[in-house]
């Protein structure tokens with residue numbers, strides 16, 4: 054059954070309204086990141102045209118009035134009447150959610166993450182948008198305001214060229230900031246130019262009269278050299294692999310510098326997969342295998358196999374794959390989960406590396422020498438650590454005395470509450486269900502040090518208790534999430550400045566030394582109620598925020614008294630169970646850091662002297678409050 058025109062146009066308006074009501078769901082945030090995502094969204098469509106072989110030149114102009122123009126010389130968005138919508142395809146692309154790009158499934162459309170939501174989202178979040186298409190011998194123009202067309206598409210001239218030009222002005226009613234950053238855009242365009250060799254992206258900033266063109270004929274080998282431009286390379290020409298397997302295109306460039314770090318930048322359909330995933334796993338497996346079989350074949354190293362870690366010391370690599378329907382996982386949705394990517398990468402990289410090694414003995418020898426040094430250094434360190442480790446193994450078995458542990462031994466079912474203060478800790482111990490809930494009180498006084506430095510935090514007995522209670526160690530190499538004793542770590546502090554301070558310090562500590570805790574979604578903040586409403590008639594009710602109070606006021610006509618909770622200490626054990634501990638009724642916020650880069654900025658911010666209350670941090674970086682049922 055086909056819908057009539059007015060029905061479908063109502064649906065369109067509802068869709069755009071949804072975008073305006075909850076912009077964060079479509080573009081991540083309404084802050085700096087979200088604003089830049091608008092530009093990425095439009096340019097992604099141009100890049101898709103380029104990846105399909107139809108577009109070479111893209112230009113982005115930042116205008117003085119805050120509007121942006123993205124122009125490409127692709128095929129142009131079709132302007133003819135759309136068969137089912139009965140309006141121009143241009144209007145459909147710009148007003149229907151997810152109608153975005155091409156209608157064939159063969160293209161490697163960027164999807165997942167925050168990309169690929171469609172230009173209609175940009176339209177909905179723009180105060181005005183003008184699309185100018187050159188196609189079929191003509192120039193066609195259509196205007197929109199806050200997502201709604203202000204008229205039909207008009208033919209405004211003739212042209213023998215093709216392309217799309219979209220000018221939009223981000224809506225001040227939606228965004229907290231309207232200032233686009235030249236640096237942020239330049240960085241992303243440089244990356245896109247390297248990842249899609251041959252494409253020219255011109256960035257013109259009319260506000261400051263600067264411009265730059267990003268264009269890399271060298272592709273990802275030049276990218277990996279660019280990343281290492283301040284490093285000492287141990288050989289000059291990156292190892293380069295390209296191939297296709299099962300419709301997955303794999304491209305890899307590897308270089309080695311004389312440092313001890315490994316750096317892998319991986320991408321799926323131009324999206325930076327900061328948490329890695331299956332494609333990286335396939336690459337690492339292939340690399341380890343290739344080197345070890347070379348070593349065995351040439352009878353080079355007597356003892357054990359070299360570990361992957363040894364082989365990757367000093368390695369810098371860019372891995373870029375293009376595939377249809379990638380599945381993204383991880384707390385920040387930047388971890389590739391698609392298993393076929395591992396197989397594809399491994400099957401292309403393994404033989405290619407083996408061929409490379411046969412032909413480049415001198416370079417391979419340099420890498421192997423470095424790996425061997427890494428191996429010996431690691432062995433020496435391991436032996437030296439043996440003693441200390443044995444000693445701390447004893448300590449590890451004895452849990453801190455302040456911890457009221459739970460009976461549950463399965464970490465997936467166990468949770469630990471980090472509670473501010475001994476008195477709230479006492480109520481929590483009484484109120485909890487000791488089957489699966491452990492309580493660790495932290496004395497606020499110790500944490501409540503102005504401008505606490507991390508090293509200072511680590512010297513605190515309270516913090517060390519916490520690390521022991523978690524059971525997974527600490528630090529980049531030593532932290533092992535598999536040893537974690539509780540899969541839910543719940544920070545429970547008062548909703549005041551001191552509480553905010555403690556949340557901040559704990560989250561910073563976790564981020565710096567146990568980032569997996571956050572990436573894997575183990576960290577939560579308990580949200581005790583702010584109020585208890587007690588009506589003259591009927592049941593009392595806990596209210597968790599001011600919004601809930603407002604709603605309560607509107608829906609409850611009769612008189613009621615309102616109790617305001619200032620701290621956890623005001624609740625007895627039973628109330629604490631009912632409001633904050635009981636999984637059936639409590640409110641938890643899961644801490645989710647948008648991505649590692651953003652997180653490090655947030656951490657910087659949090660480490661500053663001006664610690665703004667937890668509300669700001671949590672509302673910006675946690676998922677919507679959810680009843681944890």
Ligand code: 0RA
Nearest residue numbers: 098099102127128129130154155217
């Ligand atoms: C729908 C279909 C086709 C291209 C596009 C959309 C398209 C969208 C954007 C957005 C910015 N630049 C763009 N360029 C193209 C396919 C057109 C065809 O088959 O001729």
